[in-house]
Amino acid sequence: MHTGEYSEFKNGLLDQAAPLRARIRSGEHTGTTSGMAHSLVQGNVVILPADWAADFLMYCQNNPVALPLIGVSEPGNPALPELGHDLDIRTDIPEYQVFRSGERTETASDIRDLWQGDFVTFVLGCSFSFEDALIRAGLSIRNVEQRSNVSMYRSNIATRPAGRFRGNMVVSMRPFSGADAIRAIQVTTRLPKAHGAPVHIGDPSLIGIGDLNAPDFGDPVTIRSDELPLFWACGVTPQIALENARPPIAITHVPGKMLLTERLNEELAVL
Known part of the structure; x- marks a missing residue:
């Protein structure tokens, strides 16, 4: 061009x-x-x-x-x-x-x-910015496909306090097959101002999430048997800090x- x-x-x-x-x-x-x-x-x-x-x-x-x-x-x-x-x-x-x-x-x-x-x-x-990059890379985003809000969860990952602000991280989740998960990591790593690479992949219980079908914010999405949940840091995190x-x-x-x-x-x- x-x-x-x-x-x-x-x-x-x-x-x-x-x-x-x-x-x-x-x-x-x-x-x-x-x-x-x-x-x-x-x-x-x-x-x-x-x-x-x-x-x-x-x-x-x-x-x-x-x-x-x-x-x-x-x-x-x-x-x-x-x-x-x-x-x-x-x-x-x-x-x-x-x-x-x-x-x-x-x-x-x-x-x-x-x-x-x-x-x-x-x-x-915001992670919605990297959703656009993922779609342009040929990946399908489940919450976009289902015309729903992204699934967001309170985690046990602590943030670093500052003054009166503290709290655990909120994460957003998008499921991908193994090959697509690798590509999603590559794409989002290039976008640190949109949260960058995932902070966790796989077993949600390791970051304090009990039920992927019951997000704390947003909507649940379909996760297929051959897919892994990928979790990114989320801009709802400061709302937890405001509560505290x-x-x-x-x-x-x-x-x-x-x-x-x-x-x-x-x-x-x-x-």
Whole structure:
């Protein structure tokens, strides 16, 4: 592909983002974003008061696999221009989860009424970005096939604490045959800002998961007899840390319902 053709192709991909966010902003799309916005980076979101931001930033730095940071806002500013030219973090996620003193108290489709002048937004890389890379590599993603949310589980894998934040890792699971599992590892290893390679393969009990058919977040998916479950670090991990840290208020995405950005997945790749 020539340079001009590639630029046109890239611009065409980037042009997907604003219309998709407009559908979310209007309430037309309220479901999972898995399989949406091909080739575009999707992000997990954590919104905190400014006096909690330094601790959370250190928590991200201590745990780059589970919390790969791709964007931070100015205090009180709902825009993240490096991730989207018209992005408004108060309206552009399909569903928000509100935490009060560590408790999940309510969900909302719009948080303008909850917005505070000291809020800082953190955007973290998401495994939905590497799903796109896996599909382009010829692999089938079960939750995309079944039009369901990805299966996510609380694990016994500890994160490295920072300030008031601590907790175990949440992992997402996708099943593959042996040969496809090897290819999936190769593909995702190149995407550290989208959680990178799996953190565990095989027996779920070794990481504290009792029943793959009962995920803590998301939906169960079919696992065939010739398939292995592969587990990746998940951007729901900070929600466990919020439960433990108990800030007076915090807002996140509902698991599986991500922020769509105007950055390409290839920008996150390690060559």
